[in-house]
Amino acid sequence: MFQELFQHFMLLLLHVLMFSAKIVLLKKIADCQIGYSGRECELPCRYPNYGMSCQSECLCVEQLCDHVNGCKKCPHGFQGEACQQNCSYPSYGENCQSECECREEQCDFVNGCEGEGNKMYNEVCSDGYYGYMCNFECPYPNYGVQCQSECWCYQQHCDHIKGCTVCPAGYFGSSCKLECLYPTYGEGCQTTCNCEEQYCDHKNGCQYILDCNVGYFGTKCKEKCSYPNYGKDCKSTCSCGQQFCDHVNGCQDCTAGYFGKNCELRCLFPNYGKNCQSTCNCGEQFCDPEWGCLRRRDCYEGYFGLSCAHHCRYPNYGKDCEYKCLCEYKYCDHVSGCQGILPYNRFLKRV
Incomplete structure (x- = not known):
């Protein structure tokens, strides 16, 4: 009887411990970053789960299921669980949400209307418009006749009919492709350089308006001359390697x-x-x-020099390198002379 009660007690205790461990684990998982689980939050959610505590499920194939954000978008023109299906006419584009306004044979499932119905080729539309019904404005950066021209300005300054209304500093023209002509520069090419043409930048004006120090150039004189140039206005040229060319004084x-x-x-x-x-x-x-x-000093045998840091040079060896080896280089030790050779060869004094 006592044994049965003890067994029941131990079984109950085991259930309590397992339940407590599960609670701790769930709390740990809840503290993980989105898309991760595990005791150390080191495991990405397993397909089809994703998101916070891995509680959400993907409804797409595994290769499109991100463990953090779930199902990824299909490329333009495709749909389905595995993005294996083309958009069906008249749909096209991202998520097949756009519709062609042209015949089916002219509707591309990725880009929309092509051929005569294409925005670039519909000759019956007014300037700045495209589409089968000519009811779409040219999308930025296109504008003008058949939307064939492109703006080189910011979108807010690009009119779908006339092109750029305000060009970036240093440019002009309906497409803002043309640089300001000397001596003009800046926004609207309304400012004039008071320096020679080679120093007049079409965006910022005169580049050498300051009397820069030797070895420097630029509007604020903070840029060093670039190799091989050096000196005043960087007009001199080094004839030595780059590591020995000083931007101020030239070759060192x-x-x-x-x-x-x-x-x-x-x-x-x-x-x-x-x-x-x-x-x-x-x-x-x-x-x-x-x-x-190098003045001689009391160096150790086999060494010489101002700091006694040099080995005797073959064939010399010994004290003050005064002795000469009569053997090959490989047998001549700078300290004791010929090695493995008859003794008299070791003590021949240098001539």
Whole structure:
């Protein structure tokens, strides 16, 4: 008897715990972003579900069902669960909501009336209109005869009959395609440049109205000269690589120890220093292309130089690089000389 009561109690407790866990899980899901579920809200809703807590269902095929927003729109001219059906005459366009006003053979299920009934070819319509009954205004940006012309202005300034009524600054004409002619510029081409033609911008006027500092240009003199130009009004040209061309002063001198158009070549012995104009009066192994002759100091064996940072150069080795290897390069150690060679070869002093 006691055992049966205990079993019933444990079963009831298990149901309570499972119900509590379900409540916690549902609350967690309710806190997820739209289109997601799971303990960490990491799982997208599974088809056909979508939306908040994945409670809504798509009525379209899986490839058109978005886990956040549901069924996607079909492309223009198509309908059905899988967007597999063409719009039926006289319908066409987005969601098949538009209707052709022409014969069926002239009605395209995507774009509407074509051929004689098309808005671009109906010659009986007045300027600015199209359609089988000529009761539609040309859609922006088209206007004029058979809606063949296009506005280059904002939609609010494009008249379906006459075209642009207000052009953007720097342009004129019914389509606003023509740039203002020198010396005019700006809105309606009503303003006049007081500078030479090459400095007169059809939109903003004179570009060099300020006396810019050397190396700069522009209406506010904030733009640096572009390579290879430099100097006053950016009229001078660098003959060196871009990394060595200063927008103010032009080609810069190479750093000490280097020469060449792009300063990629090291000074050749016995030359060293700025523009390689100085001459070493010491042996090549002690002639640094940047500093010249390096003074000797008490370096470790196998090293030399101002900071003792240079290995002895083959065939020299040892203290102050005074000894010479009589073996091949691969056997000559810069510290101890020839390796694996008879001892007398190690101690031949440099001549």
